Amino acid sequence: MRDVYIIGIGITTFTRLEYPLSEIAAYASMGALKDAGVTDVDYVLVANMGSARINNQSALASAVVDTLSLTPAGAVRIENGPASGASAIKEGFMAVASGMHDTVLVVGAERMREVNNLEATDFVATLTHPMAEYIYGVTLPGHAAMFTRLYMEKYGVTERHLAMVGVKNQNNAMLNKDAHLHQKITMDGILDSPEAFTNNPWVAEPIRFFDCCPVSDGGAALILASKEVAEASGKPMIRITGIGQATDTLAVHERPEPTDLMAVRIAAQRAYEMAGITAADIDVAELHDAFTILEIAESEEVGFFEKGTGHLALERGETAIDGKMPINPSGGLKGKGHPVGATGVAQVHEIVVQLRGDAGERQVKDARTGLACNFGGFGNNVVVSTYARED
Amino acid sequence: MEREVNAYKCRKCGTLHYPFRMVCKNCRANDYFEFDIEPLPKRGKLLTFTFIHNLPAQFEVARLGLGIVELENGIRVTGQVDIEDPTLGMDVVGNVEVVRHDTYDDRYGFVFRAA
Missing domain, CATH: 2.20.28 (Rubrerythrin, domain 2)
Incomplete structure (x- = not known):
């Protein structure tokens, strides 16, 4: 297998974008092509979850490759729920590692604000089990809420811990010009003051508005390349050291232990094994905090903290930008936003920014290795990947 | 029937x-x-629950109870929860009724109430 490097990155601001989905993808891609200093690629992978349903456009990859005048390069759309982004990176990795292609554009894009919030929530809920979950009105916030209640009961996580994740990540997003939410929040404003619960109403008890990521439009792109192409590019040598993917039952109720995110744990183990490292070797991580509880649970399942102790590490400040194990310096999904198909790519965009040392005020000091966890379904399809700077 | x-x-x-x-x-x-x-049997214990406040348009309620129930035979199911103030582990009994109105069909499933 050949080594694979990331030589270019691009991103749009995550917000409500008033231009077509294919142009959102193209805008991010142009940034990545320009950053890599290339005008041509062999293959294009477009990660997206909802184009056919919410934007009335199927075969999105054909539109993106055409908008970018990259024809006749091969182009494929990857739809794998909220893990579409990292799944596309994995396919791009395999395309270069196998020797089939030398330069691959991986772009993730989503335009969710074309429909209203309830339609967007319903669209994401279609990833649940059609007969055993979806018909009942289960939404992703609903799944997160039932999971949160069990986590609170079993491990002593409180509303305070959830709010601490939200405050940390939204405040990190203040340092990220491309983030969706540039709104500084405080524990007082969302939890402690008399007005707190007016500011921060229930979405699905026991989780509140500020426990949930926003509904965003946006795109992010990477250029993956072989070692020869990467060396010739003159860009920092950032290698994809490991990628692991794992699945779990589609219906959440079927899992033997409902607080267990088995697919996260196995995906991480597979990535570490491929990279020849352990969790202790990671300097910075982007975890999939679509809901605040998920940052806590994933930080345990990927091996940063013992199961049931992630909220204690958070309390000690270990997951802050200047902590021992910085998590979501970009703002995470919570602060940066969550255009579903773009998210997995955007997480790796941030890891590359950090490993290049280009993160400005949110820079994790001396970051040389990174990890991204892209969580699909409610934990039924997860991709964990690891990165290292080699020059 | x-x-x-x-x-x-x-x-x-x-x-x-x-x-x-x-x-x-x-x-x-x-x-x-x-x-x-x-x-499936109808009786079981409530393992976890939530009340959802932002629902798709087909649900004409402001707040919908949902939960996971472990039935008497050990099989777990997701269902709607029609209980004002549920507690973890409480005994519940399910009835199969309309849980969602789709465009062409009514969908039937479990609605759980206190046993």
């Missing part, structure tokens, strides 16, 4: 599945139609 929610029992090893599968998750028996239909 009383409506049921069905589980699927592997004819080779007897493992009960809910929801439906084409291949047994225990013995991986790979023969077509190798499952017997078996109605």
Whole structure:
């Protein structure tokens, strides 16, 4: 297998974008092509979850490759729920590692604000089990809420811990010009003051508005390349050291232990094994905090903290930008936003920014290795990947 | 006629599945139609629950109770929860009724109430 490097990155601001989905993808891609200093690629992978349903456009990859005048390069759309982004990176990795292609554009894009919030929530809920979950009105916030209640009961996580994740990540997003939410929040404003619960109403008890990521439009792109192409590019040598993917039952109720995110744990183990490292070797991580509880649970399942102790590490400040194990310096999904198909790519965009040392005020000091966890379904399809700077 | 929610029992090893599968998750028996239909029991314990406040348009309520219930035979199901102030572990009993109005169909499933 050949080594694979990331030589270019691009991103749009995550917000409500008033231009077509294919142009959102193209805008991010142009940034990545320009950053890599290339005008041509062999293959294009477009990660997206909802184009056919919410934007009335199927075969999105054909539109993106055409908008970018990259024809006749091969182009494929990857739809794998909220893990579409990292799944596309994995396919791009395999395309270069196998020797089939030398330069691959991986772009993730989503335009969710074309429909209203309830339609967007319903669209994401279609990833649940059609007969055993979806018909009942289960939404992703609903799944997160039932999971949160069990986590609170079993491990002593409180509303305070959830709010601490939200405050940390939204405040990190203040340092990220491309983030969706540039709104500084405080524990007082969302939890402690008399007005707190007016500011921060229930979405699905026991989780509140500020426990949930926003509904965003946006795109992010990477250029993956072989070692020869990467060396010739003159860009920092950032290698994809490991990628692991794992699945779990589609219906959440079927899992033997409902607080267990088995697919996260196995995906991480597979990535570490491929990279020849352990969790202790990671300097910075982007975890999939679509809901605040998920940052806590994933930080345990990927091996940063013992199961049931992630909220204690958070309390000690270990997951802050200047902590021992910085998590979501970009703002995470919570602060940066969550255009579903773009998210997995955007997480790796941030890891590359950090490993290049280009993160400005949110820079994790001396970051040389990174990890991204892209969580699909409610934990039924997860991709964990690891990165290292080699020059 | 009383409506049921069905589980699927592997004819080779007897493992009960809910929801439906084409291949047994225990013995991986790979023969077509190798499952017997078996109605799920109605009584169980409430494992976790939530009240959802932002629902798709088909649900004409402001707040919908949902939960996961472990039934008497150990099978777990997701269902709606029609209980004002539920507690973890409480005994519940399910009734199969309309849980969602789709464009062309009414969908039936479990609604759980206090036992």
